[in-house]
Amino acid sequence: GAKGAQRWLAVGGFRFQPSEIMKLVLPLTVAWYLADRALPPRFFHIMVALLLIGLPAALILQQPDLGTALLIAASGLFVLFMAGMGWRYIFGAVILAGASTWPAWMFVLKDYQKQRILTMLDPESDKLGAGWNIIQSKTAIGSGGWEGKGWMNGTQSHLDFLPESHTDFIIAVLSEEFGLRGVLVLMSIYLLILLRGFWIGIQARSTFGRTVAGSLTLTFFVYIFVNMGMVAGLLPVVGVPLPLVSAGGTSVVTLMAGFGILMAISTEKSAGPR
Template identity: 80%
Template structure:
C-alpha cells in the first residue's frame, strides 16, 4: 500500500485557506503580552504612591516601558537562527563595553557601572543579562547534549568573563545574576545531577575561603545584617527593619492606596526601586502581594510552556533560561526585602523604577515571543 498523502482541496476566498492573523504575522504571543501589560500597569499604580505621588516618575517609567515594548516587538521579529548567528558577536561587543566601563565609566554611590553617550546613561551589565544566556545557548546548541566536561568548561568561561568584569565595578549582585542566567542554560541543556551535586559540594567547600579573602567588608556586613539586622538598627540594619515594618503593618487588606506611612514619611529608603514591594504590602496588604505573585506565576508558566513546545534545542534552552532568570530576579528581590537574603540591589522586575533593566527584561520577552512563533509554525 502506498503512502497516504493528505491533500487539501482548492479553496476560494473562504474556508481553510485563511491568511494568518495579524497577531501571528507580527509574532506576538497574546497571553504573554496581556500578562506583561497587566503587570506593568500594576507596577505604575504602585510606583505613583512609592515615589511620593510623583507624576514625573510615572511618566519617566512609562517612557521606559514604551521603549521596552517597542524593542520587545522588534525582538520578536528576529528568527532564532539569526539570534544564534548574532550571539558570539553580541558577546564580543558586550565584553568590550564592560571593559570600557572600567576605564571611562560614570560613577555613582561608590560604584562605576554606567556609560554615558550623548547625554544618555545606560548600564552595560544589564544588557549582558540577555547576551550571556544567548551565547551559552549558541555554544551548547552545536554540541552533544547533555553537556560533557568540555562543554561545561567552555560555558563557564563564557559566563565567567563578563561576571568578573562586573565584579570589578563593583557589582556583586548583578554579576551573580548574570552567572545564574548562564548556569540556567546549562541546567536546561540537561546537566547531569552528578555535576550539579559536585558544584554544590565545591561551593560549600569554598564558602570559608571566599568569606575570608573574596568578599569586601561591606559585602560581609550585608550578610551579617541579614542574619541579625537588630545589631545595627540605625545603620546597616535600617532598610531591613523598615521594610519588615511596612510589610507587617499592611495586614490582609492594607492601609489603602497612597497611605504608606513608611515611604511617605521617608522611613523606607529606595521605596520606589529595590524596596517597592514593601510599599505594595503596606498599602494593599497580603491580598495585593498574592495578586502580584499570581501575575508573576502566570508569566513564568507561559514562559515554560513556550520552552516545552520549542522546536530546537537552542529555543528550548533560551526559553528555559529567560524564564528561570526572571524567576531568580523575583525570588532575590522578595527575599531581600523580607530579610531572608542579603541586600544586593536587585529591583523587582517590571515594577521597580528603572531604565536599562526594564528595557532589557522586555527585550528578553521579545525573544520568548520569537521562540513562541517558531513553536506555532512547527506545529502547523
C-alpha cells in the same frame, strides 16, 4: 555609580547599565555555543561555556557588584542546566560552592558585603545604620496587614523612612498600601508569566529555543525570589530590581526584550538542530 559601585555608562545624554544587558546577551551566547553540540554537553563544552559565563561575571564583580555578578552567572548556568548537564557536574558544583564559602568570606568578600550578611542575620544590631532598610521594610510589610492602608497612604515610604522605595524596596511599599492581598495578586501574575515561559521552553522545537526560553524564565524567577527575599530580610541586601514593578530604564528595556525573545521562540515553526 551607586554607593561606590560603577554600574552605569553615559553615552551622550543616555545612561545605561551594561550588566543588565548581559542578562540577555550571556544566555543567548551560551545557548548559541551549545546549539550545534551533542547533548547532554560534554566536559570540554561545559568548560568552554563556564569560561563564557565567568568572564563577564568577573568584570561585573570588579565594579564591585557581587549580587548582579552572581545573578548574571546564574543566567548562563541555567542554559547548561536546560541543556541537560549531567547531575554529577551539578553535585560537584554544589560541593565546590560549599567548600569555597569560608575562603570567599576570608579573602573575596569586602567588608560592606560581610556587613550585609551579618545585618541580615541580626538587623537589630545596627538599627540606625546597616539594619535600617531591613527594619523599615519589615515595618512597612507588617503594617499593611491583609487589606493595606490604601493608595498613597503608606507612611514608611511617603515619610521617607524607607530608602529606595521606588526601586529595590518597592514591594514593601506595595505591601503597606495594598496589603497581603495586593502582593498575592502580583505573585499570581508572576506565576502565570513563569508558567507561560516554561511552557514556551517545553514546546520549543530547537535546542537553542528550549535552552534560551528556560534560562530567561528561570532568571526572571530568581530576580523575583532574590528581591522579595531581600525585602523580607531572608537574604542579604543587594541591588536587584523587582521585575515589572521597580523603576529603572535599562532593566525595563532588557525585561521587555526578554519577553520579546520568548514570544519569538513561541512562534518558532521549523524543527532543526538549532
